[in-house]
Amino acid sequence: MSRFTQRKIRTLTGLLCAMTFSMFVFSYTLREPSLYFFRSVLGLSGRTCSCQHCITHLDDENDSWFMERFNQSFHPLMSRKSSTLPDETYRWWQGLQAEESPSNLTIVLDRLFQLIPAEERYVDAHPDRCRSCSVVGNSGNLRETGYGSFIDSSDFVIRMNQAPTQGFEEDVGYKTTHHLMYPESATDLDNSTSLILIPFKTLDLEWIISALTTGDISKTYVPVKSWIKANKGKVLIYNPSFLKYIYDSWLEGNGRYPSTGFLSLMFAVHICDEVKVFGFGADQDGNWHHYWEDNKLGGAFRQTGVHDGDFEYNITLLLADKHKITLYRGG
Known part of the structure; x- marks a missing residue:
């Protein structure tokens, strides 16, 4: 394997490790799903719905206040699957x-x-x-x-x-x-x-x-x-x-x-x-x-x-x- 190829692999591995660590930190500090994190970091503009204005679409600095509170891991309704309370x-x-x-x-x-x-x-x-x-x-x-x-x-x-x-x-x-x-x-x-x-x-x-x-x-x-x-x-x-x-x-x-x-x-x-x-x-x-x-x-x-x-x-x-x-x- 050439030295250039080894350097590319090391660089890619380092980048993936950094992104994984950042996602872990953000999940505990901002409590936002990783999907939103990667959209923010990578500058992706993909919409979360087909409406003109989507509640969960991140598009400006105001979203930090919202995402610090909004947590999709909690669902509004009970089901048999989610009936056990901590x-x-x-x-x-x-x-x-x-x-x-x-x-x-x-x-x-x-x-x-x-x-x-x-x-x-x-x-x-x-x-x-x-x-x-x-x-x-x-x-x-x-x-x-x-x-x-x-x-x-x-x-x-x-x-x-x-x-x-x-x-x-x-x-x-x-x-x-x-x-x-x-x-x-x-x-x-x-x-x-x-x-x-x-x-x-x-x-x-x-x-x-x-x-x-x-x-x-x-x-x-x-x-x-x-x-x-x-x-x-x-x-x-x-x-x-x-x-x-x-x-x-x-x-x-x-x-x-x-x-x-x-x-x-x-x-x-x-x-x-x-x-x-x-x-x-x-x-x-x-x-x-x-x-x-x-x-x-x-x-x-x-x-x-x-x-x-x-x-x-x-x-x-x-x-x-x-x-x-x-x-x-x-x-």
């Missing part, structure tokens, strides 16, 4: 609503996944995909906006808690593909909508089993619906591990745990390519209230001490400022 996560999750003597989680989840889909969902990211999503909050700033048809033009329309559409279609749309709720905020859904349960305790998982089958559970820490209308084949479970990741990485421990609105937004950010956000924040007069309420002083929900609404909204504004989402502030 001990630290389980202890944190069980402390959110201080459930006494919780049932065995493994047994409960086994029962649950015999009733609802157990496979992984929304792991189909691809450069040829463009999944557009509208996240529709419940703010009174949606009134008299005429956003309805624009909201409904997205592939996914994500709503939350007890938000109605009937009678408000012109402003909020009529389409709902995903509806996030917890037992205390539950509402009936049509057969085409995916119910996404946000469980804050093991009893919440038992509740959804009961609400779809026997109706035995009628109370958690307050009275709840014994039965719920929903398509069992479309019921999904928000992953407590993902919930903790949002609390730690995005909210930095502010509040006791994230609000349904912020969890809905983060769900969209992690499964969609393009996200439009409506109905977040106060109206133009500074009032915090729901769009279906006539009482503009009905924003007492912000004063519960459970969620840090101001911090959550500031993160939402930052996402919009860095062009990761498009925020429509209404009136």
Whole structure:
């Protein structure tokens, strides 16, 4: 073997070692997937989706803030494959609503996944995909906006808690593909909508089993619906591990745990390519209230001490400022 060939091999080996070490360091410091690292280092311009603006596409210096928080190794939804919680996560999750003597989680989840889909969902990211999503909050700033048809033009329309559409279609749309709720905020859904349960305790998982089958559970820490209308084949479970990741990485421990609105937004950010956000924040007069309420002083929900609404909204504004989402502030 010639000396020139040996030198080329040594040079190539050294380069590969350096790139491997750098990828290792970045994976622990920025927590970004190696794909993004190599794109950044090598100057590749390949897009991560076929939308005009892709959430995960790296194109400017603003992306460092986003990638320090964004971690695709956490998936928003539970499946049978991802149903085991780390001990630290389980202890944190069980402390959110201080459930006494919780049932065995493994047994409960086994029962649950015999009733609802157990496979992984929304792991189909691809450069040829463009999944557009509208996240529709419940703010009174949606009134008299005429956003309805624009909201409904997205592939996914994500709503939350007890938000109605009937009678408000012109402003909020009529389409709902995903509806996030917890037992205390539950509402009936049509057969085409995916119910996404946000469980804050093991009893919440038992509740959804009961609400779809026997109706035995009628109370958690307050009275709840014994039965719920929903398509069992479309019921999904928000992953407590993902919930903790949002609390730690995005909210930095502010509040006791994230609000349904912020969890809905983060769900969209992690499964969609393009996200439009409506109905977040106060109206133009500074009032915090729901769009279906006539009482503009009905924003007492912000004063519960459970969620840090101001911090959550500031993160939402930052996402919009860095062009990761498009925020429509209404009136």
